[in-house]
Amino acid sequence: AQKVTQAQTEISVVEKEDVTLDCVYETRDTTYYLFWYKQPPSGELVFLIRRNSFDEQNEISGRYSWNFQKSTSSFNFTITASQVVDSAVYFCALSEALKLVFGKGTKLTVNP
C-alpha cells in the first residue's frame, strides 16, 4: 500500500529564515501524483501543488519551491524568506487508485 512519511512533526523558525519540509513516499505504481496542501489555523486545507511521476522538474512559485526526486522517493517543499502568514500545518499526499493518501502533516510556526 502507498505510504507518505513526513518525519518532521513540528518546525519553528524565525521570520525570513528559509525552511524545508520533507516528504518521503512509497508506491509500487509507475504513474502517480504527489500533492502539497496547507492548513492554516482557520482549518480549511488549501491545495498548493500537484506533480505527476513523469515530471521531475522542480517548480517555483514565488517564495515556494518544490523538489521532486524519484531516485530518493522524495517531494520536498521549501519556503524562502518565511513569513508569519506561512504558519500552518502542511500535508503531503500521494495518489492511490481512486483516493489520496496523506502524511500526518508538519506544523510550521514562523515567529516574528
Place this chain on the structure above:
Amino acid sequence: DVKVTQSSRYLVKRTGEKVFLECVQDMDHENMFWYRQDPGLGLRLIYFSYDVKMKEKGDIPEGYSVSREKKERFSLILESASTNQTSMYLCASSLGLAGGPYNEQFFGPGTRLTVL
C-alpha cells in the same frame, strides 16, 4: 473558484444521537470525500463517492454511513454518535479520480464535532 461548503463549523451532540454532516460543492465535481482529522493521525478517509448513489469505503468506515442522492451533495451520517467520534470532519471534492488528471481535491472549512 471551487466552493465546498459544510453545514456547520461547530457541532455538539450527545452520545447515541443520530448526526448528519452535510457537504455541498458547486463545481459539478464527480467525486466527493469525507475525512476525519485527529491530532497526530493526520487525515483519514472515511468514505468517498465517485458518482451519484455510488459510495466506497475508505480506511475507517466503521460507525459511519454516507448518502449521495444529488451530484453536489454528500452527507456523512453517524447512526449513533459515540465519544470516540469527536473529531474534525473535512469534506472534499475533485473533478477526476486520484489516478488521473484533475485529481486535486478541494476542501471545505471543516466541522468540529464534539460528542458528549
